[in-house]
Amino acid sequence: MEITLVQGLLLALVAFIGSLDQQMEVFLIFRPIIVCFFSGIVLGDVQLGLSSGAVAELAYLGLLTIGGTVPPNPLIAGIMTTVIAYTSGVSAEAALGLSLPFALLGQWIGMILSTLYSGLMKFADDICARGDVAALGRLIALAAFGKALVSAVVIFLSAYLIQEPITVLVSQFPEWLIHGFRVAGNLLPGVGLALLLKVMLKVDNVAYLFIGFIIATYVEMGNVLPIAIIAVCITFLSYINSKDRQAYDVGGVDDDGI
Amino acid sequence: MEITLVQGLLLALVAFIGSLDQQMEVFLIFRPIIVCFFSGIVLGDVQLGLSSGAVAELAYLGLLTIGGTVPPNPLIAGIMTTVIAYTSGVSAEAALGLSLPFALLGQWIGMILSTLYSGLMKFADDICARGDVAALGRLIALAAFGKALVSAVVIFLSAYLIQEPITVLVSQFPEWLIHGFRVAGNLLPGVGLALLLKVMLKVDNVAYLFIGFIIATYVEMGNVLPIAIIAVCITFLSYINSKDRQAYDVGGVDDDGI
Amino acid sequence: MEITLVQGLLLALVAFIGSLDQQMEVFLIFRPIIVCFFSGIVLGDVQLGLSSGAVAELAYLGLLTIGGTVPPNPLIAGIMTTVIAYTSGVSAEAALGLSLPFALLGQWIGMILSTLYSGLMKFADDICARGDVAALGRLIALAAFGKALVSAVVIFLSAYLIQEPITVLVSQFPEWLIHGFRVAGNLLPGVGLALLLKVMLKVDNVAYLFIGFIIATYVEMGNVLPIAIIAVCITFLSYINSKDRQAYDVGGVDDDGI
Amino acid sequence: MMTVSRNKLTKKDITNMSLLSAVLQLGFNYERMQAMGFCFTMAPYFKKIYGDNTEEVAAAMTNNIDFINTEMHMATFLNGLILSLEEAGEDRELIRNIKNGLFGPLAGLGDAIFWFTLLPISAAIAVSLNKQGSILGPIVYMVIHFFGAISRVPLGHLGYNLGTNAIDLIRDNATAITKAAGVLGVMVVGALIPSYVNFSFPETFVIFDVVPVQGIFDTILPNMLPLGFVLFLHYLIKNKNVNAVQLIFGIIVVSIILSFFGIM
Amino acid sequence: MMTVSRNKLTKKDITNMSLLSAVLQLGFNYERMQAMGFCFTMAPYFKKIYGDNTEEVAAAMTNNIDFINTEMHMATFLNGLILSLEEAGEDRELIRNIKNGLFGPLAGLGDAIFWFTLLPISAAIAVSLNKQGSILGPIVYMVIHFFGAISRVPLGHLGYNLGTNAIDLIRDNATAITKAAGVLGVMVVGALIPSYVNFSFPETFVIFDVVPVQGIFDTILPNMLPLGFVLFLHYLIKNKNVNAVQLIFGIIVVSIILSFFGIM
Amino acid sequence: MMTVSRNKLTKKDITNMSLLSAVLQLGFNYERMQAMGFCFTMAPYFKKIYGDNTEEVAAAMTNNIDFINTEMHMATFLNGLILSLEEAGEDRELIRNIKNGLFGPLAGLGDAIFWFTLLPISAAIAVSLNKQGSILGPIVYMVIHFFGAISRVPLGHLGYNLGTNAIDLIRDNATAITKAAGVLGVMVVGALIPSYVNFSFPETFVIFDVVPVQGIFDTILPNMLPLGFVLFLHYLIKNKNVNAVQLIFGIIVVSIILSFFGIM
Numbered sequence A, B, C: 001m002e003i004t005l006v007q008g009l010l011l012a013l014v015a016f017i018g019s020l021d022q023q024m025e026v027f028l029i030f031r032p033i034i035v036c037f038f039s040g041i042v043l044g045d046v047q048l049g050l051s052s053g054a055v056a057e058l059a060y061l062g063l064l065t066i067g068g069t070v071p072p073n074p075l076i077a078g079i080m081t082t083v084i085a086y087t088s089g090v091s092a093e094a095a096l097g098l099s100l101p102f103a104l105l106g107q108w109i110g111m112i113l114s115t116l117y118s119g120l121m122k123f124a125d126d127i128c129a130r131g132d133v134a135a136l137g138r139l140i141a142l143a144a145f146g147k148a149l150v151s152a153v154v155i156f157l158s159a160y161l162i163q164e165p166i167t168v169l170v171s172q173f174p175e176w177l178i179h180g181f182r183v184a185g186n187l188l189p190g191v192g193l194a195l196l197l198k199v200m201l202k203v204d205n206v207a208y209l210f211i212g213f214i215i216a217t218y219v220e221m222g223n224v225l226p227i228a229i230i231a232v233c234i235t236f237l238s239y240i241n242s243k244d245r246q247a248y249d250v251g252g253v254d255d256d257g258i
Numbered sequence D, E, F: 001m002m003t004v005s006r007n008k009l010t011k012k013d014i015t016n017m018s019l020l021s022a023v024l025q026l027g028f029n030y031e032r033m034q035a036m037g038f039c040f041t042m043a044p045y046f047k048k049i050y051g052d053n054t055e056e057v058a059a060a061m062t063n064n065i066d067f068i069n070t071e072m073h074m075a076t077f078l079n080g081l082i083l084s085l086e087e088a089g090e091d092r093e094l095i096r097n098i099k100n101g102l103f104g105p106l107a108g109l110g111d112a113i114f115w116f117t118l119l120p121i122s123a124a125i126a127v128s129l130n131k132q133g134s135i136l137g138p139i140v141y142m143v144i145h146f147f148g149a150i151s152r153v154p155l156g157h158l159g160y161n162l163g164t165n166a167i168d169l170i171r172d173n174a175t176a177i178t179k180a181a182g183v184l185g186v187m188v189v190g191a192l193i194p195s196y197v198n199f200s201f202p203e204t205f206v207i208f209d210v211v212p213v214q215g216i217f218d219t220i221l222p223n224m225l226p227l228g229f230v231l232f233l234h235y236l237i238k239n240k241n242v243n244a245v246q247l248i249f250g251i252i253v254v255s256i257i258l259s260f261f262g263i264m
Ligand SMILES: OC[C@H]1O[C@H](O)[C@@H](O)[C@@H](O)[C@@H]1O
Pocket: A025, A065, A066, A067, A068, A069, E033, E034, E069, E070, E071, E072, E107, E108, E110, E111
């Protein structure tokens, strides 16, 4: 299906607002699950927004910005997954694979801007030396606005202007290629999970990975909340337990009772 | 349905015996699950006895006599739940709600008697001073007999004599009112559980509340026995573990092996 | 069905190879699950091999050779279970019961041979005194060959030569007798499990018996692997935990973080 | 008192005393609570110890007609203990101190085991059987509590055999056992919530005209309403000092209102 | 500096500062990372403290325009802490040292809680709701993170109230909390694998002409392929230094190849 | 002995020795149990160490033809250890003492891992596959134990490389590993009971004319009969010294009797 000019502008607006939140990391509305939802609303296909949001959110789950690193851009990936699925009629999984070039583009632009913005520190130092609070406010507002604008433009171009060539290209893909992208889309969440594990997995806690896996495999649950609750309980118990131990070693807990 | 004189007298007998056990807390046949069952037999409707017993037992699960406190009377609540369901034809849940006034009556009478019985201590002191074992036996037998008789009379009056007015009253209740009592009957077990938690729930063990809840929610089990078994296992393991720790701290467990 | 001469010889070959492995305890192909499978292939009924292997493996699970003890012979039990089920047409469970005399025969022969072989030590001492490596090799090869040959002969006789009388005998059993053997076959795995428990069950770990039992009872699982994984996890966690404790007691783990 | 002659109690005496101890709460009253039953449980055995020496019997009885309030099975334990001390000719003042020092902790222990653990578990099993319409429910319940009841016999013997050693034993294990019983009880309560508290909105209660409210809760976490309800009641009890009767009335009133408006 | 007069900050000031701290990463750049946002969050309150004394405002601002990189909520905590020190007239050198010593550990703590725990759990819940076609998915997600966002307010107050005590508190609990968050996160990731990584061979991929390959794996351990796949990726990342982009490309290429040959 | 020249063993030698160690129990007899196999495993490498010095070869062999009885994989570990000591020219008396001190504990350890853990788990998996009629059962079983078998190679190297350090290592970990294996094994046995012990009464066995006995048990706790049965057998074995053959005969006899009366 085709994207109208109005829809293109609205998607750019989603990207603009999303980018502000992405910079601030405050409400996490820049995550695929939200931007896909709003993209779906803009495109008049809420279900598509939901399904592409689910697929993209998981794929980008571990692609986090820890330590100031810039990963493939989840905001752009989210919007473009919805857009490509909408315009080309492929499944959300396949669209996720096809959105990758855009996510990488977003990543590179982000890195370039963060490099360029280093130049702003000179002005910031001056402002601080003057104690000019309002000026510092204007500076960061401008910087934020700049990054957001770039995201909006990228989306407008990718989603509206070049939709024709993308659609043509995708329509010429043979079935196995589209299917290959779908397979990839099914597998990509594994990357996110593996990246999460990179930071979290320790010899200490590897057992919990398998426990969570086994429970989820054999007990039918609608979502992961019950396992999270169990995990919180276990965590809390071992915390209590270690506090107890400390107290005990220091000398004599357990004096209650008699 | 109507309760005959013989049935009324038999229910009073159930109350009499039940009250003796309730005073002694020895076989726990005063609990709703048992007295409802026998009431059902008396009334010729065993299934009713079973269902009202289930409903009333849970509602009064946490209404215990800990520390000598007197709760709404579970014995009277049990019998009257069965009786009201039988005479008025409402469901056991609704009958449980309607039996509440009688349970409270039982509670108040119990408190009055325990106050009055304080007067017996004068005689008891004299008897002890004389070393008269048999007399002390007679005194407590009389006291026990007195309380039991009161329960029997209360039940005979409530179940047999005033059954007519109760039935008439209930028959004039609109549907939403009966339904409201049924809803309340469904919720009342929560009171018992919350009262149990009042005494048992600690920061230490709150995690187990959620673990038990999650297991029961997601694993299909006919009754609570398997979870109780798991709980016993966990309890035992942490007991073993803390003994180990103590032993270790004192100096050198684990000397077996080599 | 009848066993041909060629089949009888092939079964003897299975017994021969199986016995070598049984002596070495190296690949565990002497266990019922494997020899039944090969016996099934020899007899042209693979499914029979699989089902008799399952039944016999469990029954002989705890009948181990720990400490050099000789249990009823699982190799012979396995082959004969398959053979009797094949020739007499009874179920694998019933055949397992009927194979018992042969398993005991195997046990007794094994004990006799290990007693007789004590005589070989005289030669071994001489060989060692001469430092003659090759001679020692020949001696143990001969010893191994001897035991294996005996097993092969036992199987050839039991499975081929006396198949007629066995079949006739079994065919005259009344239904309740056959059924009784089937019931016994269903129960025999309990012996193996109880024998395993004899060695493994401690006050420390009895809780895990019940935990494993409850999980397997209430959670539908194809095999025991997930429970084994959970058990490994628990084991590992408590190992980590006890190491932590030790480290802590010695003085100051937990210095990471800040 | 040194010259008083004492007869030995037999094993059978202790067994009979333990059975008799079921009378503990007969004559219960607010002035001295279980004093009469507690004293009467031991009285026949004081008589056996001292024979015709009524003076001693009277002294021993008088020593045990004080205020006491403990859990029933633990009382039997205490009876056994006191008889062993009496038989050994211990000082009566000491006996009374031991009794007064122990009945409180023993009450906590016994309540944890019998009221807070055995009762809800047996109730849960029996109720589930009842709900299947099986008369096994009451039968199983009675069988369980029959064993609960006669468990006082070994407890009586234990108290008698331990004598003064009992005091250390209790001090060492009361906390651990109370704690363990807490874990057990709390986990069972957690498991009872989904099965036995029936808090759900009817299919007909929808928002946005079509979305059934109950469906939303079920999607997020089934039985979250019963759980939240119990935790809310617990909060009212613990933090707002609302008592059981108030809760029960409140629930009935609110239920009727919700029923009237078709919400539940 | 001793004679400088200082105004007191009110509770409302700290709340507002905490809300303002959302700007932390605006103006982010590779030279000093979050310096501008961190400084700007506190600047209006420096002004409030020092009133017209622009010199002091400038000095306080300049003291906070250094390199800093921490987790967003923890930054708010640090802002609160620094304001309390500034208000108390602590030495600026000391303030800077405290800031530089804490932002690293705080980053680890905050990342563990917010990025590695709250994010995957909320994503998992929302994704499962999305897959049922319910708009509750994004709504629940937004609600959860709304609370995540405003949790910076109590954190800001905490930092302000603790003052220098904060340092000990962090030292005592950072490890424990990080560890706990690790357990939680890892268990959730384990639970996500079967539901969300869809690695399975089609029915049509058989060996020995009839045996479906997928059936073999399912008999041994369902979802063992997704599990193995994630562990393999983890191995590549951890031990072979493969990065995310390489993995993503690799997966796409291999998927297309497998698709071409009809294996997946 | 000081002047004896010794050749070095290569890594390949240790690998080959480890493979050869599979012969451990060939020639097993009640006088010295695994003596011949144990000695022969190392003999070729004694020859390699001492070359043409037959006297030394004979002395080393004679030193190892004593009684020994240990678990097979642990024997390989011990072989590696002894070769390293022999190569280092350690005193033969010392070597013999180490061997005699270690084979017992090592047997316990090895039995816990291989016989009591690996065997029942592999059997359980294979049996479940067999019951589905899949030839994967025996195949998986053989694959698992193939790896079990070749695990002796790293164990041989471990023993060789550790040399005398091995003794401390074993002392430190034997208890922990044995304990861990116990947990694992016991939990697996618990899980095996419901699946593999088939103890149930037929539908036709009723009481009160209509109530099926099996139904009662299933209502209370499914599989409680198999569990009780195994625990009862365990009790007979442990406390009544009943042996396996007696149990098997007993079960067959009782089964036939119950079958005759139509009870099972
Ligand atoms: O790792 C700490 C911190 O680093 C960067 O500043 C950002 O990516 C944050 O999201 C992150 O929390």
